[in-house]
Amino acid sequence: MILTTGMAVEGRPVKEYLDVVTSQAIMGVHLGRDLKAFGRSIVGGRSGAYEEEFAKAVREAKDELRAAAEALDADAVIATSLDYEEVGDEMLMVAATGTAVKLV
Numbered sequence: 001m002i003l004t005t006g007m008a009v010e011g012r013p014v015k016e017y018l019d020v021v022t023s024q025a026i027m028g029v030h031l032g033r034d035l036k037a038f039g040r041s042i043v044g045g046r047s048g049a050y051e052e053e054f055a056k057a058v059r060e061a062k063d064e065l066r067a068a069a070e071a072l073d074a075d076a077v078i079a080t081s082l083d084y085e086e087v088g089d090e091m092l093m094v095a096a097t098g099t100a101v102k103l104v
Helices: 035-043 048-071
Strands: 014-028 076-087 091-103
Touching (some): 014 076, 048 076, 048 091
């Protein structure tokens, strides 16, 4: 399944626009478990624990977006976008949106 932020897939014209597809992944970040990461955020530097959770949320949102498009028998998802939101103090949400299409 092709995911692209573009409005088309090069060399493969859109034959049919099927529907808008969406997905969300919400991940918990626990301060107690990630105390070292919290300290890094105060003094500067990168937090591997937070980056890992973020990457996991992005993967899950994209996988669910693909699954939603496959349920429509799509060949690709175009105009894909990822949005990120902090939910409360210990939650991260990644939302993915795009247009499922059939290609020539």
